[in-house]
Amino acid sequence: MIKKQVIVLSCIFLSCSTYKLLEPTQEDVEKNKSKFSNITLEDLQQGKKIYESNCNLCHKLYKPNALTEEQWKKIIPPMVKKVNKKAGQAILSAKEEELILKYILVIKERK
Ligand code: HEC
Secondary structure: OHHHHHHHHHHHHHHHHOOOOOOOOHHHHHHOOOOOOOOOHHHHHHHHHHHHHHOOOOOOOOOHHHOOHHHHHHHHHHHHHHHHHHHOOOOOOHHHHHHHHHHHHHHHHOO
């Protein structure tokens, strides 16, 4: 009985800790051209990199579909400020903020 619970718990733990953010593809670019003008694969790849290397300093990375588009648009600006405050300098600018948002909203569109 106890063994079973341990197995279940460690499965839950493992699936959380090994969660990998999805890699953007050219297909994502094609699908989102009307939503974001001049969207590029490089932008999306950069957005992913910036997100995964700066947004897990205080909490785990939230999955793109954990929040609605409106919630993301609202939460990212204050979170970027938090990153800069923690770093003690403006390591993320408005440009990086936009790249994070773009990556998240594009991946969120995938079903
Ligand atoms: C300095 C610590 C810190 C950093 C760095 C940070 N966060 Fe947060 N984050 C928090 C705290 C604290 C909360 C909980 C409540 C709040 O302040 O909104 C939170 C909450 C969140 C939530 C949940 C909001 C909700 O409505 O449930 C999301 C999504 C989020 N952060 C995204 C990000 C993103 C994206 C970045 C990178 C740009 C980031 N965080 C970087 C501290 C941080």
